[in-house]
Amino acid sequence: MDNIAGKKSGLVWAVHLSTLLLVALWVLPTFGLLVSSFRTGDQISSSGWWRSLMTQESQLPAIRLAGDEVQKDGAYVIEGQLFDGAGAEISRWGTSSKEPEAYGADETATLNDGVTLTVTAAGSFALKSAASMADMRMPRVFVTAATPPEFTTNNYSLVLFSPLAGQTIGQAFLNTLTVSIPATIIPILIAAFAAYALAWMEFPGRALLVAIVVGLLVVPLQLALIPLLQLHNMMGIGKSYLGIWMAHTGFGLPLAIYLLRNYMAGLPRDIIENARVDGATDFQIFVKIILPLSFPALASFAIFQFLWTWNDLLVALVFLGTGNDQQVLTGNLVNLMGSRGGDWEILSASAFISIAIPLVVFFAMQKYLVRGLLAGSVK
Structure with missing residues (x-):
């Protein structure tokens, strides 16, 4: 049971x-x-x-004191604010990197030549001396403070509109769109025609062509990069958008033809034969019957191809170049990792911009992806 x-x-x-x-x-x-x-x-x-x-307590970078000297109660005083408070509260502070937490908030430290320094919990400071401090090198203050949560959109403004590594991410974003959209549409159009011919049209050598398409699926694209680039240079389309569109089309066609041919071959034969009896040509059958029924498979490949071309770096470097007017997002992020590796806020904003469009495409078309992958598994 x-x-x-x-x-x-x-x-x-x-x-x-x-x-x-x-x-x-x-x-x-x-x-x-x-x-x-x-x-x-x-x-x-x-x-x-x-x-x-959550409110976080951490040691902030050293702050060099600065301000105008005034006379008050017979002493020379320099007052100011260590930082824009925004709710931050100092718990410990110090004037040496060896003892960054030597004093508590509102305590007074005695420096050289009788100079005293007081730092409050709110971040204000008062530097006092019996003699003028005009020629004195201002001390540094190491602060441990509890800071409230802080969020900003400046990261995205800097990434999209300010030059980073010689180019704005916004320009690289447009370059990537210019590469990805045609490199997704062109192979779908070609593969759809080829898949219909291999699935429903009788002609000599059809089985051999199907075998060749399957064999091309396992050929690494790295083997074809240099020969294909030489061919593009001979044709005058090297290092251009047309060249990279053709490269992505060639690399994506085997998988596209294989997926679409298997899907189209599983469509009901009666529909095709009835259309032929009614006098429909192969082109009419393809446009009016096959394409509408094959939309899930077309959408599935479109997702794969778009994600591949959007995230590509190798093909873009070989067939498009590294100029500021042609660099894609992945190449720009690589440059940022080298030149601004410590600016985590810049890298995180740039990385999220690079994955935003693929996320939108995936979630918008995921139902077609599942239907296309499961097509033909159940009769």
Whole structure:
């Protein structure tokens, strides 16, 4: 009785837990990247994104005192604010990197030549001396403070509109769109015609062509990069958008033809034969019957091809170049990693911009992806 049809398996809970784990492994890092992209660099370096909504106590970078000297009660005084408070509260402070927490808030420290320094919990300071401090080198203050959560959109403004590594991310974003959209549409159009011919048209050598397409699936694209670039240079389309469109089309066609041909071959034969009896040509059958019925498979490949071309770096470097007017997002991010590797807020904002469009495309078309992948598995 354990194998009765319709009875749930005892391992269904394991399937659910595994699915939940896989979703968490994918969603949590993405959400963390989004949160980090709105935080300041100091907060990113001092705590994890999961603490972004909590008040954090951390040691801030050393602050050099500055201000105008005035005379007050027979002494020379320099007063000011260490930072824009924004709710920050100092707990400990010091004037030496060896003892950054030597004093508590509102305590007074005695420096050289009788100079005294008082730092309050709110971040204000008062430097006093019996003699003028005009020629004195102003001391540094090391502060340990509790800072409230702070979020900003300046990271995105800097990334999109300010030159970083010689180019704005906004320009690289447009370059990537210019590469990805045609490189997705062109192979779909060509592969759809080829798949219909291999699935429903009788001609000599059809089986051989199908075998060649399957064989091309296992050929590494790296083997064809240099010969194809030489061919493009001979044709005069090297290092151009047309060249990279053709390269992505050539690399994507085997998979596209294979997926679409298998899907189209599984469509009901009666529909095709009835259309031919009614006098429809192959082109009319393809446009009016095959394409509408094949939309899930077309959408599935479109997702794969768009994600591949959007995230590509190797083909873009070979066939497009590294100029500021042609560099894609992945290439720009590589440059940022080299030139601004310590600016985590810049890198996180740039990385999230680079994955935003693929996320939108994936979630908008995921139902077609599932239908296309399962097509033909059930009759």
